[in-house]
Amino acid sequence: MYSRLQIARKYIRYYLTAKNGRGHGVHSPFVYDFIRNVLNDRRRPAVWDRIELLRAQLLKDETWLEVEDMGAGSSVAKGRQRQVREIARHAAKPAKLGQLLFRIARYYQRERVVELGTSLGLSTAYLGSGAASVWTIEGASAIAAVAARNFQDLGLGGVELVVGNFDELLDGVLDRAGSVDLAFIDGNHxxxxxxxxxHALMERxxxxxxxIFDDIHWSEEMEEAWGKIQRDPRVYMTIDLFFIGLVVFREEFKVKQHFSIRF
Known part of the structure; x- marks a missing residue:
């Protein structure tokens, strides 16, 4: 993975070269609409406050968990013994990103969402509050147990939590979902x-x-993966928000377009 200094330099370069976050100069109708009505939607649903109250509680939770790590994904807090508050601080997605996930799910009326990498369930909570059904996979059973309690406390009846190795479980989850109209991939960088x-998600x-791919500029490997995804002949539209990358499939897209938008 890149050092903090390397990531900071990459972010500065991204910020200076990306299209502005207001939509000026963007000629794609889809991307312009995405910027205006998703990125810049300033409404604040009441459920966000409940999720952020939960985050505040998790950040104070000193409970120790025995954690098995199944993939690259944490640059801090290594080792099997980890406190809930450390996981909330270093692994949970920030509110800004979680709220964007909610807006995407709600604006595009997503029905079947798959998430790889539940963590404590904050991003899942945002997805589950904006979409009909969410299937989420978490590799660490102790963390998954905390997430399950969080879903219950938030009343998220449309979330199905599956615990175990992504590679072993993904096909089964996709079978249950039937088809996927939104996916958030975060957990094995x-x-x-x-x-x-x-490729598995593309089939469904x-x-x-x-x-949506998390941390596309987190490491050389992730940047290579993002580049390969952009070059895939089935992909015509991608949006780089630096911290995440979106791959959008629509029948009207006939020419490859790759956008970098300030977020």
Whole structure:
């Protein structure tokens, strides 16, 4: 993975070269609409406050968990013994990203969402509050147990949590989902697994599906994976928000377009 200094330099370069976050100069109708009505939607649903209250509680939770790590994905807090508050601080997605996931799920009326990498369930909570049904996979059973309690406390009846190795469980989850119209891939930040998940999801994508990849600039491997995804002949539209990358499938896309948007 890149050092903090390397990531900071990459972010500065991204910020200086990306299209502005207001939509000026963007000629794709889909991307312009995405910027105006998703990225810049300033409404704040009440459920966000409940999720952020849960985050505040998790950040104070000193409970120790025995954690098995199944993939590259944490640059901090190594080892099997980890406190809930450390996981909440270093592994949980920030509110800004979680709320974007909610807006994407809600605006595009997603029905079947798959998430790889539940962690404590904060990103899942945002997805589950904006979409009809979510299937989420978490590799660490102790962390999954905390997430399950969080889903119950938030009343998220549309979330199905599956515990175990992504490679062993993904096909079964996709079978149960039937087809996928939104996926969030976060949990194994390596080249080969990321591409494997991409290809598996591609086989089950519904028309208009959106695949979201986390930490596309986290390491050389992740940047290589993102580049390969962009070059895939089935991919015509990608949006780089630096921290995440979106792959959008729509029938009207006939020419490859890759956008970098300030977020």
């Amino acid at each position: 390596r080249l080969e697994p990321t591409l494997r998940y991409f 994508c519904a028309p208009g599906a959106i695949l």
